[in-house]
Amino acid sequence: MTAPFTGYPARDLTICPYCLNQLDWSDYGELPLVKETPEGPDVLTRGPDEPETRWRHRTLGAMRQCRGNGEPHLLPADYGDLEPLVIGLVGDTATGKTHLLTAMIAQLERRRSLIARELRIEPLDGRLRQRFYDERVRPFLERHEVLGGTRPGQPEFAYALRVASRQTGRTHAVGFFDVPGEHYRRYSYEDTPFMSVADAVIYVADGSALRSGGGWNSWVPDPGFTHAITQLRQTRADGAGRLPPAVIVVTKSDVLDGLDDDDTVTRWLGRKDESDLDDLRSMLRESVDAGAFLRRHGAELWLDPLESGSQVTIHFASASGVSKPVQDATVFPDEGFGPKRVLRPLLSLFSMTGLLPRIDMDEPDEPPQFY
Ligand SMILES: Nc1nc2c(ncn2[C@@H]2O[C@H](COP(=O)(O)OP(=O)(O)OP(=O)(O)O)[C@@H](O)[C@H]2O)c(=O)[nH]1
Ligand SMILES: [Mg+2]
Ligand SMILES: [Zn+2]
Known part of the structure; x- marks a missing residue:
């Protein structure tokens, strides 16, 4: 006890x-x-x-x-002076956390007018914004360069937003932590203090790990969520062991597009329904589909956050929209380049944490299991 x-x-x-x-x-x-x-x-x-x-x-x-x-x-x-909302990105090395966050933030800032009725979004800090745009957004999204692995160091916000929410009637400081995946492998919690105060979590699993050569991988790797789940569980102040709302994002989903006879990813990745809040109602259906897809392909470990008693939605996303032509390429190809479905996980988190109205999601065919 x-x-x-x-x-x-x-x-x-x-x-x-x-x-x-x-x-x-x-x-x-x-x-x-x-x-x-x-x-x-x-x-x-x-x-x-x-x-x-x-x-x-x-x-x-x-x-x-x-x-x-x-x-x-x-x-x-x-x-x-604002109400903090701390968001941690969790996942093993090279699962795509940094590219995802970069595309997510850039997309949110570009499309902010579409959700302006509900949220007013601005950068919280000029220094963070300049660094994030110089080191991440411009190289990746304008020049299509592959970003390097995140360097170890004292964890600090990768980015922070000032978000005025109509729903809460307050202004929030929304800060994102993006640390090297190796921090989630160790059984020392020194490098992830922010997870002890996280209000929401983005679990990132590498979709390309489901693939092996031309088909499916029969031994899917552990995505590295255990460390974070343990830390969250043991540091929650409410004593009820309820973990904060979370999304599970299957990154690099572009490599699963059109693979074999499972068209689940192709169907979801092809939908252009992330710009309009009304269209977010299909979130539950995507979660159910994605959960079944992951179980079907041996990735049950990726669903561990669902056992946490918190609200969780599951998403397919691709930061680049296209794969690199060869393993050690330093740029993504121009043709077909563009983030796909990176905003939905963030909007889902905003809804689950109360910044956006609770999304009245589609009734799926099966009884709701998630969210
Ligand atoms: N096909 C494809 N590859 C991607 C995508 N995003 C990232 N990658 C590849 O995955 C590698 C790792 O991505 P990162 O975003 O650096 O991964 P990370 O989880 O931040 O890694 P650490 O910082 O080391 O923990 C990149 O070098 C790219 O080669 C994507 O959307 N599609
Ligand atoms: Mg990184
Ligand atoms: Zn301090």
Whole structure:
């Protein structure tokens, strides 16, 4: 039995998603506003007679510095003023987490006008946005380059959004963590502190692992979800062991398109129904189809998140839309390039976490098993 959890933070305290300390966001002494300079972080303080406009101008682009446990780190300046929603990407090395997140964010920002009635979406932090676009979005989506594996380091937001939701009536700081898959292989949880406060999870499994040569793989690899599920279960504060809402995304689904006589992936990947919220109602049917598909092809381990008692939807997606011509190619082919169905998992998560209205999903032919 675990001891009752008594350490709930008071309402105005924020948990730092990097070091898990409780922060008082109103305390500028504890959490100074800083700007990065070549010589290191420069702490900003308002002069006694400094006019408001000048102070605001000087603090544009500043961040808040958390002392951590001796390893200071920078958080988006408004993070603690908004309602945080921490999203963790989980999955083994090279399953396609980074390409998926890149395509997902870029697609969300491009198509934000389509969901503008429900969500107002902006980047939360200029520095994160610039880095994400320079290092990921432009190389991958404009130049079709294959991105490198994610480097180890202190986990920090890969991206963060400011999302004003009509449904909640509040503005949320939605932050995404994307760490190297190797962190989910070890039985040390040092490298994934954010999973202890995650509000939603994107489980990523490599669709191409279902393939072997010209047919199906008879020994499908473990997608590396166990570590995260254990951590989530043991750190939930509600004591009921209920895990946060999650999506399971079968990435690189382009390689399964048209394989053998199973046309499940072809049918779903060919649908262009991710731009309109009304069309999201087919989510349940896709989940049921995808769950049956994964069982049929020996990937039961990929469905472990369903055992968690949380809401889960399952999706087929492809970040590139096309496969690389050869194993060690550094660019994707131009022909046919383009993300497919990368937005649906994120919109499903937004619905399950309450930022979007609960999607009234299609009745499937069989009784609902998921969500
Ligand atoms: N066919 C196809 N290949 C993809 C797709 N997305 C990624 N890949 C390939 O999969 C490899 C791994 O993708 P990443 O996104 O770097 O995987 P990751 O899970 O972030 O890997 P780590 O950062 O090492 O944990 C890439 O180098 C690409 O070759 C896709 O949509 N389709
Ligand atoms: Mg990566
Ligand atoms: Zn911290």
